[in-house]
Amino acid sequence: xxxxxxxxxxxxxxxxxxxxxxxxxxxxxxxxxxxxxxxxxxxxxxxxxxxxxxxxxxxxxxxxxxxxxxxxxxxxxxxxxxxxxxxxxxxxxxxxxxxxxxxxxxxxxxxxxxxxxxxxxxxxxxxxxxxxxxxxxxxxxxxxxxxxxxxxxxxxxxxxxxxxxxxxxxxxxxxxxxxxxxxxxxxxxxxxxxxxxxxxxxxxxxxxxxxxxxxxxxxxxxxxxxxxxxxxxxxxxxxxxxxxxxxxxxxx
Amino acid sequence: xxxxxxxxxxxxxxxxxxxxxxxxxxxxxxxxxxxxxxxxxxxxxxxxxxxxxxxxxxxxxxxxxxxxxxxxxxxxxxxxxxxxxxxxxxxxxxxxxxxxxxxxxxxxxxxxxxxxxxxxxxxxxxxxxxxxxxxxxxxxxxxxxxxxxxxxxxxxxxxxxxxxxxxxxxxxxxxxxxxxxxxxxxxxxxxxxxxxxxxxxxxxxxxxxxxxxxxxxxxxxxxxxxxxxxxxxxxxxxxxxxxxxxxxxxxxxxxxxxxxxxxxxxxxxxxxxxx
Numbered sequence: 001x002x003x004x005x006x007x008x009x010x011x012x013x014x015x016x017x018x019x020x021x022x023x024x025x026x027x028x029x030x031x032x033x034x035x036x037x038x039x040x041x042x043x044x045x046x047x048x049x050x051x052x053x054x055x056x057x058x059x060x061x062x063x064x065x066x067x068x069x070x071x072x073x074x075x076x077x078x079x080x081x082x083x084x085x086x087x088x089x090x091x092x093x094x095x096x097x098x099x100x101x102x103x104x105x106x107x108x109x110x111x112x113x114x115x116x117x118x119x120x121x122x123x124x125x126x127x128x129x130x131x132x133x134x135x136x137x138x139x140x141x142x143x144x145x146x147x148x149x150x151x152x153x154x155x156x157x158x159x160x161x162x163x164x165x166x167x168x169x170x171x172x173x174x175x176x177x178x179x180x181x182x183x184x185x186x187x188x189x190x191x192x193x194x195x196x197x198x199x200x201x202x203x204x205x206x207x208x209x210x211x212x213x214x215x216x217x218x219x220x221x222x223x224x225x226x227x228x229x230x231x232x233x234x235x236x237x238x239x240x241x242x243x244x245x246x247x248x249x250x251x252x
Numbered sequence: 253x254x255x256x257x258x259x260x261x262x263x264x265x266x267x268x269x270x271x272x273x274x275x276x277x278x279x280x281x282x283x284x285x286x287x288x289x290x291x292x293x294x295x296x297x298x299x300x301x302x303x304x305x306x307x308x309x310x311x312x313x314x315x316x317x318x319x320x321x322x323x324x325x326x327x328x329x330x331x332x333x334x335x336x337x338x339x340x341x342x343x344x345x346x347x348x349x350x351x352x353x354x355x356x357x358x359x360x361x362x363x364x365x366x367x368x369x370x371x372x373x374x375x376x377x378x379x380x381x382x383x384x385x386x387x388x389x390x391x392x393x394x395x396x397x398x399x400x401x402x403x404x405x406x407x408x409x410x411x412x413x414x415x416x417x418x419x420x421x422x423x424x425x426x427x428x429x430x431x432x433x434x435x436x437x438x439x440x441x442x443x444x445x446x447x448x449x450x451x452x453x454x455x456x457x458x459x460x461x462x463x464x465x466x467x468x469x470x471x472x473x474x475x476x477x478x479x480x481x482x483x484x485x486x487x488x489x490x491x492x493x494x495x496x497x498x499x500x501x502x503x504x505x506x507x508x509x510x511x512x513x514x515x516x517x518x519x520x521x522x523x524x525x526x527x
Contacts, residue, residue, distance in 0.1 A: 114350075122309050123347035127412075128337035128364045130329065 018132065018214065019207050025130070025137040032138050039142035043104050044150060050103065051096050051150045052157045058091055059083055059158030063165040067172055076172040080182035083162040088186060088194040092155040094242055097201035100147055101234040105209035108139055109230035112213025113223035121214065136210040140203060147202030148195050155194065193249045200245070201238050208234040258284050259318065260420045260452050261306050266315030267502070268301065274502030275301040276312060281497070281504065285419060286450040290463035292524040293499030299456040300344070302499070303422045306454065307339050308332040320420075337365055340413030340421040344428060346405035348397040348412070355393045358383055358411045365416060383411040387441055403434035407441065414445055421445065423455045427462055439465045440478050447471035460524055467494035467510045498524055 062083050070076045112135060115121050124131050159182055166172045173181075212230040216222045259282035266279045275298045283289055293299045304310040305317060308324045317325050319335050327335075340361075348357045358380045362371060371379070384390045387407040397405055406426060413421050423442060427435035439462050446453050447470050457463065469478040496513045498506035498521045506513065506521045513525055 118345060118350075119343040119347040120349055122304065123341070123343055123349070125309055125329070126307055126336055126339075126341045126343075127361050128333040130333070 014215070015207070015211050018136065018211055021132045022136040022140050022207065022210070025133040026141065028133065030133070032134055035134065035138035036141050039138050040146055042107070043100065043139075043142050044146035047100050047103055047146075047150060048153070050099055051154050054095055054099055055087075055092065055154030055157035056161040058095055058154075059087060059161030059163075060165045062086055062091070062158075063162035064170075067166060067170055077177060078181065079166045079172055080159075080162070080178040080180075081185035083166075084159060084182035084185055085190065087155050087158045087162075088190050090242070090246075092158060093151050093194060093197035093201060094238060096151045096154045097147060097198060097205065097238045098235055100143070100150065100202075101205050101238060102231055104143065105205045105230040105234040106227045108206065108209030109213040109216075110223055110227045112210055113216035113226040116214060116216045117219055117222060131214070136206070136214070139210055140206040143206035144199055144202040147198040147205070151194065151198040189249060193245060197242060197245055200241055204237045204241060205234050208237060260284060260320055261454070262316075262318040263302075263306075264316040264318075266305065266312045266317055268305065268310065268312040268314075274298070275310075276305060276315075277502035279315070279502070279504055281507070283420070283452050283454060285452055286446070288446060288453045288455065288466050288494040289497055290466060290494060291454065291456045291497045291499060292458070292460070292463070293456075293497075294523075297499040298502040299499055300424055301502075303341070303424050303454060303456055306422060307336045307341060337361065337416070338418055338420070340416065340418040342406070342409045342413045342421070342423045342426055344425045345402075346397070346409035348405055348408055350397055352396075353393070354384070354389070354395050354397070354400070354408050355380055357397065357408060358415050361412060361416050379415055383415040384408070386414065386444070387411045403430050403438065406430065406434075406438055410438070410441055410445070414449075414451075417449060418451070420452045420454075423453065423457075425456055425458065427457060427459055432461075435459065435462070436465070440469075440471075442466070443469055443478055444471040448473065458524075463494065463496055463513075464510065 063079055066079050066082045067076055070078055070082070112121070115124075115135075121131050121135075124134060162182075163175070163178055167175050167178050209230045212226040212233070216226040218225070261283045263279050263281050266276050267274070268276045273296075277298075279298075279302060281289070291299050291302065301310055305312055307319060308317070308327060312325065315325070316323060320338060322335060324332060324335060348354075349360070352360070359376060362376050362379060381390055381393075384393065387410050389404060389407050389411065392400060392404065392408070397408070400408065410426075413423075421442075426438050426442060430438065442453065442455065443466055445451055446466070453466075455462065455466065465478075468481055470481050471477075472479045493509060496506065496508060496510060497504050498513075500520055506516060506518070513521070516522060516525070
């Protein structure tokens, strides 16, 4: 038990040190702009289809479920407002982050893990390049920038999915009523947390993926283990941080 | 061991442990320009750790390591980068960057040092082609490492290690897992690099033949091939004679010439001598 706790604290300390160096390197030369763009393409554009599909189905499902519940109270016209609040505040950021964690935290961990076990990271250090600067910082910047953008797209597509269910399919309200209510219900607080959350989730996904990748050991089996750990840890951190941010914003 | 001011690499009582086992134990030696050290040892005896510690990839628990005359034992990673860039290293499987082509891999160290060297694109291209021609792989410029055989990857690794013309090159098991013909080709290239550029070399290997080849042959630039060193000429050749280390549980248990290695009666050391 004591060993487990010591390992846990040591790992967390190591994580904080790596994260600190990754942030420091944002402002240090050399800057690997090409790598940032490549990562933005892989993480952002690469995740676009799955994020759009998930956003669409989430919105449609929420609308379908809510329409039934709201009908009970004669408040079916509020479906746009409910979907909008749910998606923008919580489900949009969390679902998008979970998808990107599954797709990219694993991808980052396995890529860096393979580089670690084949000594490419050591080779990089031997050739005079800081692996944190070359590998972690570009992924950190790319994920932190792309995840909020993906979330905005997921929210918009989700609202469109909910619109298709509520207006043409169920005929609960008119298109104008739907879009007006779903827009007017949002206040700056909702938009702020809807954008701050994915920004922080992006940082978590990149750092956790890179951390587990960089500490991979034990050959190909180790790469598999690192990949799984990266997805599990980043998913748990996403929920934990979502709760913390909710707590802060609810009190505002 | 007194400090050798001319040494490119100097170890003084260097020790390090991984858990309970010794990776390096009181290791002391110096390596000067154009000298060759062949390091034998069983798996896990600390050979790779020694190489990695020499360029600061691993920090020892105690002792002092100097690289190009500067103590690196307490250097930060950033302080080490310029020193490391002056040494070449061939990793066990080549450690080429998968996502980069052969050209980009070999170019990598040059681009890293571009701020200081200010090489033009043409000069860089010339140096890359020259390094690849040296390992006889100029035709692979635009291939990815995955498209190359194990031996070819190792040769590109050598090209990457020597493209900056470093005074010191470290080779980690350059022939491991290769067939005898490819292994001899690799060792011939290492001998060629040593003799053409007077490079100091630290070579970790399991094969006694690798050590013998380095000790008994020299590269003849005129004939463009390796030729045996005549017995009489071994002492006064341009390159310093090849020395051998045998490591056991992190300790250097033998240090001496090929002849001394042959004469040893220690059963562990004799395992590395071809009968």
